[in-house]
Amino acid sequence: MIFIKTKKCFSAFIGTIIASTTISLISSQSYAEIPKIINIDYAYYNPVSLLMKDRGSLEKAFKKDNIKIRWVLSLGSNKALEYLNGGSIDFGSTAGASAVIGRANGIPIKAIYVYSKPEWTALVTNKNSGITGIKDLVGKRVAVTRGTDPHIFLLQALDSVGLTEKDIKPVLLQHPDGYRALVSGQVDAWAGLDPHMAKGELETQTPLFYRNADLNTYGILNVREEFSSKYPLLVKKVLKIYEENRLHAIKNPNELKQSLIKAVKLSDAVAQKQLNERTDITNPNIGPKQINTFLTAGNILQKIGIIKASVSIKDVVNELVDTSFLTKN
Numbered sequence: 001m002i003f004i005k006t007k008k009c010f011s012a013f014i015g016t017i018i019a020s021t022t023i024s025l026i027s028s029q030s031y032a033e034i035p036k037i038i039n040i041d042y043a044y045y046n047p048v049s050l051l052m053k054d055r056g057s058l059e060k061a062f063k064k065d066n067i068k069i070r071w072v073l074s075l076g077s078n079k080a081l082e083y084l085n086g087g088s089i090d091f092g093s094t095a096g097a098s099a100v101i102g103r104a105n106g107i108p109i110k111a112i113y114v115y116s117k118p119e120w121t122a123l124v125t126n127k128n129s130g131i132t133g134i135k136d137l138v139g140k141r142v143a144v145t146r147g148t149d150p151h152i153f154l155l156q157a158l159d160s161v162g163l164t165e166k167d168i169k170p171v172l173l174q175h176p177d178g179y180r181a182l183v184s185g186q187v188d189a190w191a192g193l194d195p196h197m198a199k200g201e202l203e204t205q206t207p208l209f210y211r212n213a214d215l216n217t218y219g220i221l222n223v224r225e226e227f228s229s230k231y232p233l234l235v236k237k238v239l240k241i242y243e244e245n246r247l248h249a250i251k252n253p254n255e256l257k258q259s260l261i262k263a264v265k266l267s268d269a270v271a272q273k274q275l276n277e278r279t280d281i282t283n284p285n286i287g288p289k290q291i292n293t294f295l296t297a298g299n300i301l302q303k304i305g306i307i308k309a310s311v312s313i314k315d316v317v318n319e320l321v322d323t324s325f326l327t328k329n
Contacts, residue, residue, distance in 0.1 A: 035231065038067055038238070039089040041074040042263075044195055046093040046115050046219055047274075048281060050259040052245040061241050067234075075174045076193070078147035080222070084109050090227045091238060095149030096217035096290065097297035102147075103320040104298070104307045108225040110322040113239055114290060115246075116219035117280040121150040123157060123210040124192040124200060126182060131189055134161045134210055140188040141169045143178035150175070150191035152297065153215050155304050164304070182206060195264050198273040217297050218290050228322070235325045243326075246281055286323050294320070 040058065042049040052058065058069045072089050074080040077098035083089040085107045092109075094102070099111050125131040131140065134157050144151050158164055171178075171187050179196035181187045183204045192200065192208070200206035221242065228235050249256040253275070260271045298313035307313070 033230075034065060034067060035234075036066075036068060037070050038062065038091075038234065039070045039072060040091040040238070041072045041080055041083065041089050041093055043074045043080070043093040044260070044264050045076075045118070045120055045193060046221075047256055047260050047279060048115050048242065048246050048249055049093060050263045051249055051256050052241065054259045054262070055245065055248075057241050057245055058238070061237065075176065076145045076148045078145055079174075081107055081109075081147065084222060084224055087224065087226075090224050092222050094220055094222055095152070096220045096294050097152045097301065098148055098217075099220050099222055099320060100294050100298045100313075100316060101152075101301060101306060102222075104311050104313075104316045109222040109320070110225050110228050111220045111222050111286060111294075111320045112228070112235065112322055112325045113221035113242060114218050114284050114286055115221050115242070115281070117283065118194070118219055119211070119213040119216050119278040120194045120197070120219075120274075121153045121216055122192055122197060122208040122212075123154065123189060124182060124197060124206050125189045125209050126185070127205055127207065129188060132209055134158060134163065137168050137189055138163065139167070139169065141171050141186070143171045143173050143181045143187040143190040145175050145178060145191070145193075146172055148175070148193070149217055150193050152217070152301065152306075153212075154191040155306065156215050156300055157210055157212070159300070159304055194274045194278060195260065195266055195270060198278070199266060199270045202270050202273060203267070217293050218286075220286070220290075223325075228325070232325070236327070239326050243284060246284055249281060285326060286321055291317060291321060 042053045053071055062069060072083060074093055077094035080092035080094045081098060081102040084092045093115060102109055144154055155165060173181055175193040175196055178190045179200060182190040223235055257271045257275055260266060294317045295313055298307060298316060301307045302309060302313060
């Protein structure tokens with residue numbers, strides 16, 4: 001079940017006051033302060049971003065402001081954090097736990113929006129591999145993308161049976177390459193991510209041998225703190241467009257599915273499985289449930305050494321989350 005909310009302002013000052021009837025959220029800033037380009041990511045694990053890109057919604061919304069949109073593909077939370085940290089994107093899609101890691105490591109980002117509540121990761125193997133449980137991974141080659149929800153999921157799964165990453169042989173690959181390495185037999189298991197994971201289930205019969213929906217953290221849209229401080233009205237406008245597309249996706253699930261199929265070159269059945277069974281886009285707000293998930297994940301990550309013991313997880317989460325940009329309807 002695909003489950004996904006909208007200002008008049010005046011035009012900017014340029015020497016003299018120009019009357020305007022255009023809807024603009026950046027009118028209180030001069031054109032000298034407005035960026036020429038907004039850099040935003042799209043990701044296969046963020047279906048609404050794919051729909052928004054296909055519809056050209058941001059391009060239309062910012063055309064009157066003479067702001068261009070540059071789309072950048074993030075293949076995983078690690079890449080989104082890398083791009084945010086380097087300033088090559090202004091908005092990036094990550095898992096909630098990955099955003100916590102990023103902020104704890106000094107990446108100046110703000111978590112501002114929930115793009116999905118997914119069960120997008122599980123531990124995957126090949127048929128007849130002999131792997132049926134977490135303990136069977138000891139000494140095995142496991143494909144994983146460091147710094148992403150599947151990586152964090154793997155670490156927590158190992159910890160739950162008294163193991164650590166030192167007990168396996170991690171093979172560091174981006175998510176699509178991890179799936180290909182699994183089906184080609186180069187690795188024994190894979191910390192999977194949809195839509196590749198759903199594709200494996202249906203097309204190559206790669207079983208999910210360990211699932212735990214509670215260990216999946218929310219899909220979070222982040223913004224560079226420098227950008228949000230300098231252009232708060234732009235951030236609000238971007239989220240307004242995100243909301244319009246989230247609601248459009250709920251009302252037009254087939255259109256959302258077609259955007260996913262087009263982007264990842266999936267079959268209809270695979271896209272249907274990911275969106276209908278494992279993707280919930282009904283709530284965009286970061287609230288107590290999401291914050292509690294961030295705190296829980298952060299504490300576990302600290303326990304297993306991913307986040308330094310000297311770091312206050314509560315302070316990190318407080319610094320990370322900013323709910324002021326999303327207008328609640």
